[in-house]
């Protein structure tokens with residue numbers, strides 16, 4: 001791979017101006033970057049394992065019915081898929097407060113992508129319908145830096161020739177790659 005900053009490479013790819021290797025980051029890759037970098041590496045190799053619906057077990061499954069009358073699905077570049085509320089805010093729905101940090105980074109990434117690729121500045125809201133809680137999420141200088149650091153971090157992980165070592169964490173039991181990490 002070339003020495004081009006991964007953030008610039010991602011932007012060039014999104015603008016169909018990839019003079020070097022293309023580089024795309026999806027929302028779920030951002031989630032995995034926070035949850036488990038080994039999981040991110042497996043995902044980047046398109047290793048799919050049907051172990052039940054781990055997203056539902058883990059609680060990261062997006063509730064398709066919550067606020068369904070108030071949001072529209074928007075897909076951009078086959079890379080990000082967002083929900084836009086009637087008031088224009090981008091919403092990410094989580095059924096519980098568990099794993100809120102991955103969901104927040106995913107939402108911030110969507111806001112960053114909209115600003116830098118689409119040229120639209122939006123606010124976000126992280127919703128927890130089962131807990132009747134909402135959290136405003138905004139793109140600031142600080143959160144933009146966080147997103148760009150994560151983009152570079154994702155690039156560094158998936159460029160590796162082998163996955164990071166397994167480290168036991170609560171989400172392992174609901175992970176599709178559990179048997180890769182913990183079965184003898």
Ligand code: SF4
Nearest residue numbers: 036039172175178181
């Ligand atoms: S089982 Fe645990 S260590 Fe292995 S990929 Fe999944 S979350 Fe990561």
